[in-house]
Amino acid sequence: MLNFNYSIPTEIFFGQDQIKVLAAQIRKYGSRVLLVYGGGSIKKAGLYAETTAILEANNLPFRELSGVDPNPRIASVRRGIEVCRQENLDFILAIGGGSVIDCAKMVAAGFYYGSDPWDLVRGSARVKKALPVGTILTLAATGSEMDPIAVISNPETQEKIGVGHPSMAPKFSILDPTYTFTVPPSQTAAGTADIMSHVFESYFSKTRSAFLQSRLAEAILKTCIHYGPLALAKPDNYEARANLMWASSLAINGLLSYGKERKWSVHAIEHELSAFYDITHGVGLAILTPHWMEYILSPTTVDAFREYGVNVWNLDPKADPFATARAAIAQTRAFFVSLGLPTTLREVGVPEDKLRMMAERATKSSTLGEFRPIDTEDVRQILKASL
Amino acid sequence: MLNFNYSIPTEIFFGQDQIKVLAAQIRKYGSRVLLVYGGGSIKKAGLYAETTAILEANNLPFRELSGVDPNPRIASVRRGIEVCRQENLDFILAIGGGSVIDCAKMVAAGFYYGSDPWDLVRGSARVKKALPVGTILTLAATGSEMDPIAVISNPETQEKIGVGHPSMAPKFSILDPTYTFTVPPSQTAAGTADIMSHVFESYFSKTRSAFLQSRLAEAILKTCIHYGPLALAKPDNYEARANLMWASSLAINGLLSYGKERKWSVHAIEHELSAFYDITHGVGLAILTPHWMEYILSPTTVDAFREYGVNVWNLDPKADPFATARAAIAQTRAFFVSLGLPTTLREVGVPEDKLRMMAERATKSSTLGEFRPIDTEDVRQILKASL
Numbered sequence: 001m002l003n004f005n006y007s008i009p010t011e012i013f014f015g016q017d018q019i020k021v022l023a024a025q026i027r028k029y030g031s032r033v034l035l036v037y038g039g040g041s042i043k044k045a046g047l048y049a050e051t052t053a054i055l056e057a058n059n060l061p062f063r064e065l066s067g068v069d070p071n072p073r074i075a076s077v078r079r080g081i082e083v084c085r086q087e088n089l090d091f092i093l094a095i096g097g098g099s100v101i102d103c104a105k106m107v108a109a110g111f112y113y114g115s116d117p118w119d120l121v122r123g124s125a126r127v128k129k130a131l132p133v134g135t136i137l138t139l140a141a142t143g144s145e146m147d148p149i150a151v152i153s154n155p156e157t158q159e160k161i162g163v164g165h166p167s168m169a170p171k172f173s174i175l176d177p178t179y180t181f182t183v184p185p186s187q188t189a190a191g192t193a194d195i196m197s198h199v200f201e202s203y204f205s206k207t208r209s210a211f212l213q214s215r216l217a218e219a220i221l222k223t224c225i226h227y228g229p230l231a232l233a234k235p236d237n238y239e240a241r242a243n244l245m246w247a248s249s250l251a252i253n254g255l256l257s258y259g260k261e262r263k264w265s266v267h268a269i270e271h272e273l274s275a276f277y278d279i280t281h282g283v284g285l286a287i288l289t290p291h292w293m294e295y296i297l298s299p300t301t302v303d304a305f306r307e308y309g310v311n312v313w314n315l316d317p318k319a320d321p322f323a324t325a326r327a328a329i330a331q332t333r334a335f336f337v338s339l340g341l342p343t344t345l346r347e348v349g350v351p352e353d354k355l356r357m358m359a360e361r362a363t364k365s366s367t368l369g370e371f372r373p374i375d376t377e378d379v380r381q382i383l384k385a386s387l
Numbered sequence: 388m389l390n391f392n393y394s395i396p397t398e399i400f401f402g403q404d405q406i407k408v409l410a411a412q413i414r415k416y417g418s419r420v421l422l423v424y425g426g427g428s429i430k431k432a433g434l435y436a437e438t439t440a441i442l443e444a445n446n447l448p449f450r451e452l453s454g455v456d457p458n459p460r461i462a463s464v465r466r467g468i469e470v471c472r473q474e475n476l477d478f479i480l481a482i483g484g485g486s487v488i489d490c491a492k493m494v495a496a497g498f499y500y501g502s503d504p505w506d507l508v509r510g511s512a513r514v515k516k517a518l519p520v521g522t523i524l525t526l527a528a529t530g531s532e533m534d535p536i537a538v539i540s541n542p543e544t545q546e547k548i549g550v551g552h553p554s555m556a557p558k559f560s561i562l563d564p565t566y567t568f569t570v571p572p573s574q575t576a577a578g579t580a581d582i583m584s585h586v587f588e589s590y591f592s593k594t595r596s597a598f599l600q601s602r603l604a605e606a607i608l609k610t611c612i613h614y615g616p617l618a619l620a621k622p623d624n625y626e627a628r629a630n631l632m633w634a635s636s637l638a639i640n641g642l643l644s645y646g647k648e649r650k651w652s653v654h655a656i657e658h659e660l661s662a663f664y665d666i667t668h669g670v671g672l673a674i675l676t677p678h679w680m681e682y683i684l685s686p687t688t689v690d691a692f693r694e695y696g697v698n699v700w701n702l703d704p705k706a707d708p709f710a711t712a713r714a715a716i717a718q719t720r721a722f723f724v725s726l727g728l729p730t731t732l733r734e735v736g737v738p739e740d741k742l743r744m745m746a747e748r749a750t751k752s753s754t755l756g757e758f759r760p761i762d763t764e765d766v767r768q769i770l771k772a773s774l
Contacts, residue, residue, distance in 0.1 A: 001564075001629040003402025008395060014646065015390025177388075209626040212610040212633055219602030226598060239596040242388040246599055246646070255642075259401065259633070 001210045004258040010146045011172040014246065016238075018174050019050065019136065023058035025172045029132035030091030033062035034084050036104040037095045038069070042138060045182050051095060051136065063087045065107070068096070071153040071160060071274050071281070072103035074118045080107035081117060084131065094135045094170075097191075098142025098281075101135050102150035105168040108133045109150075120163060121152045127165035135173040139183055140245040141191030141282060143198060143252030145173035153275060160275035175249065177241035185232050189339035190282030192228035192244065195251045196221060197285040201264040202257035204304055204371045210259040217256045218311045223247045225312070228339055265369030266292050269379055272358040279348045286341040287348070290333040291385040296372040297325055304371070305329065345386050355383040388597045391645040397533045398559040401633065403625075405561050406437065406523065410445035412559045416519035417478030420449035421471050423491040424482045425456070429525060432569050438482060438523065450474045452494070455483070458540040458547060458661050458668070459490035461505045467494035468504060471518065481522045481557075484578075485529025485668075488522050489537035492555040495520045496537075507550060508539045514552035522560040526570055527632040528578030528669060530585060530639030532560035540662060547662035562636065564628035572619050576726035577669030579615035579631065582638045583608060584672040588651040589644040591691055591758045597646040604643045605698045610634045612699070615726055652756030653679050656766055659745040666735045673728040674735070677720040678772040683759040684712055691758070692716065732773050742770040 013021050026033060033055060042048045055062050065080040083089065084107065094104035108130035110117030119125040137145045144150070149164035183191070203217040223243050230240040250256070269292075270284040297305060302321045309315035309328030316324065333343070342348050359379035367373040374382070400408050413420060420442060429435045442449050452467040470476065471494065481491035495517035497504030506512040524532045531537070536551035570578070590604040610630050617627040637643070656679075657671040684692060689708045696702035696715030703711065720730070729735050746766035754760040761769070 001402070001626065001633070003405060004399075006399035006401060012391075012393035014393060015388070018390060021392075209629070211613060211626070212606065212630045212637070215606030215609050216603055219599065219606050222602050223599040239388065239598075242596070242646075243599045246388070250599070250603075259629075 001259040002207060002261065006254065006258055007166070008146065008253050008255075010170050010253075012146065012175055012249065013172065014175045015242075016176055016178055018176050019054065022051070022054050022136075022174065023060060025134060026060055026091055026093065027058075029134070029171055031060060032087065032089045032091065033060055034065055034080060034089045034092045034107065035062045035095065036065045036068060036080060036092060036100055036107065038100050039067065041182065042095050045138075045179065047095060047136070047138065047179060051093075062093075063089060065103075068100045068103045070099045071278055072099040074121065074152055074154045076103050077106045077110055077117050077152060080104070081110045084111050090131060092131055092133045094133065095138065097137070097139030098144040101137075101142070101144040101170070102152065104133050104135070105130070105144070105148075105150040105170075106152050106163070107131075109165060109168055118154060121154070121161050122159070123163070127163065127168065130165065130167040133168070133170045135170045136179070137173055137175050137245065138179045139187060139191055140180055140241070140248040141194040143195070143248050145170060145175065146249040146253040151271070158275045160271040162271075173249075175245050177238055177245050180241045180245060181236040183235070185235075185340060187280075188231050188235070189228070189341050190280045190286070191248065192224050192231075192282070192339060193286035193289070193336055193341060194282035195244070195248045196224050197266055197282070197289055198251040199256060200289065201267060202260055202262070203308070204301070205260045206370055207260040208304075213256055213259055220247050220251050220256070221312045225335060228335075232339060261370040263368070263370040265371075265374055268362050268368045269358075269382065272362045273345070273350060276354060276358060277348070277350050279350070283342055283348060286336040287343060287345055287386050288382065290329055290336070291382050293329045293332065295378065295382050295385065296374070297322075297329070298372070301372050345383070350387075352384075352387060356380055359383060388646040389594060389648065393641065393645055394553070395533065395640050395642075397557050397640075399533065399562055399636065400559065401562045402629070403563055403565055405563050406441065409438070409441050409523075409561065410447060412521060413447055413478055413480065414445075416521070416558055418447060419474065419476045419478065420447055421452055421467060421476045421479045421491075421494065422449045422482065423452045423455060423467060423479060423487055423494065425487050426454065428569070429482050432525075432566065434482060434523070434525065434566060438480075449480075450476060452490075455487045455490045457486045458665055459486040461508065461539055461541045463490050464493045464497055464504050464539060467491070468497045471498050477518060479518055479520045481520065482525065484524070484526030485531040488524075488529070488531040488557070489539065491520050491522070492517070492531070492535075492537040492557075493539050493550070494518075496552060496555055505541060508541070508548050509546070510550070514550065514555065517552065517554040520555070520557045522557045523566070524560055524562050524632065525566045526574060526578055527567055527628070527635040528581040530582070530635050532557060532562065533636040533640040538658070545662045547658040549658075560636075562632050564625055564632050567628045567632060568623040570622070572622075572727060574667075575618050575622070576615070576728050577667045577673070578635065579611050579618075579669070579726060580673035580676075580723055580728060581669035582631070582635045583611050584653055584669070584676055585638040586643060587676065588654060589647055589649070590695070591688070592647045593757055594647040600643055600646055607634045607638050607643070608699045612722060615722075619726060648757040650755070650757040652758075652761055655749050655755045656745075656769065659749045660732070660737060663741055663745060664735070664737050666737070670729055670735060673723040674730060674732055674773050675769065677716055677723070678769050680716045680719065682765065682769050682772065683761070684709075684716070685759070688759050732770070737774075739771075739774060743767055746770060
């Protein structure tokens with residue numbers, strides 16, 4: 001196990017009707033609120049009305065940043081910063097999934113930066129502090145509700161980049177599983193794949209001595225495998241939505257990766273797909289993941305895949321390691337198929353022509369991953385196999 | 388899954404040489420330190436010399452509260468409070484295992500209470516705030532390094548009681564597995580049993596819908612089962628000590644119990660044993676646990692024990708549920724035996740004569756546990772079976 005510094009300061013208010021804590025929580029950090037959300041879904045679900053009523057009843061004035069897109073754009077961030085400065089706002093409340101939360105975090109960090117916030121995203125300037133952020137989560141997927149990271153897209157440069165700083169971690173997040181009852185099946189499926197991909201990124205690691213973290217990772221994978229189909233079959237299954245929601249937060253808040261090398265691979269490839277074709281993040285991950293697994297399966301990595309097959313898919317521990325590893329990968333693919341997720345890039349409108357360029361961009365600063373580092377040509381092969 | 392509020396603010400500095408952060412961490416919270424420790428083991432191991440050298444080099448004046456016993460006593464707490472007040476101290480640094488840390492937390496809380504701190508322990512007065520506490524952990528067992536609870540004994544009244552408040556959670560804990568290399572085999576074994584007992588207390592629950600939490604619990608049990616014997620066989624096995632150390636913190640910091648009913652049983656019985664006979668906490672737990680399991684095994688509880696057997700001990704999922712449950716309990720007992728732990732109360736000097744009185748005291752305010760509530764007579768039967 002590698003050395004690590006553990007700090008997960010976000011407070012979580014989990015369960016039905018936890019929105020009751022909202023006003024008191026906001027007051028701990030500020031009094032003038034920027035409300036960040038996406039499209040009309042929170043209005044249809046009544047959550048917008050409920051939230052604004054609470055803010056009004058508690059004399060918490062607010063302004064709005066709406067229309068935040070999936071793969072949130074730097075233009076939204078710029079708008080949000082402007083509103084905060086003009087209106088002298090001191091707290092940011094995100095209502096939505098990972099895109100909305102990421103946008104809110106970046107507004108919070110950009111508020112204290114004197115120039116264009118894209119500098120902070122691409123790393124030519126550093127985040128130093130951020131306005132306090134709170135979230136009301138409506139989609140179990142990215143884990144952004146409990147981590148200090150934002151992923152922001154720039155359509156002009158066709159870039160999608162993650163940036164993080166301790167000050168960007170939400171002060172609190174309200175996780176009410178009933179808010180995810182109305183999530184459509186395609187998003188429930190993509191969210192489940194996203195959670196599992198976060199787990200895979202740290203589960204498959206060279207650091208084999210972090211035994212406890214690997215077992216915790218398996219716990220979250222089993223939860224996704226158990227409840228993903230149940231949430232699809234019955235969207236208002238509270239137990240399924242609750243377990244998926246909590247799994248989404250724990251998959252990426254640090255619990256699984258502390259003590260291990262931290263260098264991701266599939267996410268970096270997917271970021272290029274989303275940057276060029278604006279596809280749903282979890283869908284891209286679901287398409288790429290089995291191909292990445294197949295591509296990196298080797299005598300060096302086979303034990304980890306065998307362990308995955310035995311511990312997560314209940315495969316025979318006495319069978320041939322390579323057979324077990326391949327069966328585990330096949331189960332992974334079959335599971336994504338069972339959730340109704342696309343299995344090829346062509347299905348989501350990605351043609352062959354830019355694969356090399358995407359591979360080059362994904363690997364422009366270094367190889368990807370630490371479990372089995374992959375270079376430009378490896379990424380191109382994985383993308384090609386995913387067509 | 389039940390509603391819960393998650394807040395685990397303690398920062399953890401995990402791994403070899405993390406003591407390098409000590410001075411900077413203390414400075415965040417205070418400048419005049421009460422150093423709390425037990426006997427000579429930290430002096431023998433060089434940790435006392437290392438710590439005091441750091442304090443001196445950083446101009447952090449300190450006073451000492453030494454000689455804190457296992458099952459720490461209210462008398463030590465009173466002494467610590469007195470020193471803090473006389474010497475105008477503003478930070479408490481515990482170096483040791485759970486007993487030392489619990490004592491430090493209670494000094495921290497008692498500092499702000501105008502009368503006898505035993506009032507706070509027995510609940511006739513409430514903790515409102517506490518001095519900041521930091522810890523350097525030397526034993527993987529109680530999890531006190533990452534939770535807000537202290538268990539304090541009063542030999543005069545033969546009571547051992549737990550008390551907690553958010554302000555009592557350590558601000559930071561330094562977890563360097565090498566500090567546990569010198570822990571003697573009997574304490575390593577007792578610590579492992581203590582960790583497992585913490586897991587059992589929340590794992591066996593009526594709240595069956597907290598699937599994720601149950602899988603996380605199994606991850607920690609598997610870690611104890613894998614590494615307990617390795618740490619005994621080779622006390623300086625870093626990987627084993629590291630996994631056990633991190634397991635001890637995660638077993639009781641809330642991660643496994645959030646979203647479940649929280650009402651413990653075996654710990655409450657053991658507290659009576661320790662209060663009367665001052666036996667090692669983890670040893671008492673190891674003796675009682677298999678008998679408690681056998682006693683509560685019934686058609687209502689069999690599924691949970693079967694699941695435990697299948698998921699933790701790799702027993703056959705297709706076998707008869709009762710047979711699997713009994714086999715799982717037998718494996719638990721055999722595991723404790725393999726660690727060299729006593730299996731009967733007589734071995735640790737507990738005679739038959741006070742069983743009824745202890746059972747009455749353990750249940751004086753209510754039945755114990757929520758998975759299968761047990762009353763006075765149940766406790767007496769479990770104690771009798773454990774003789």
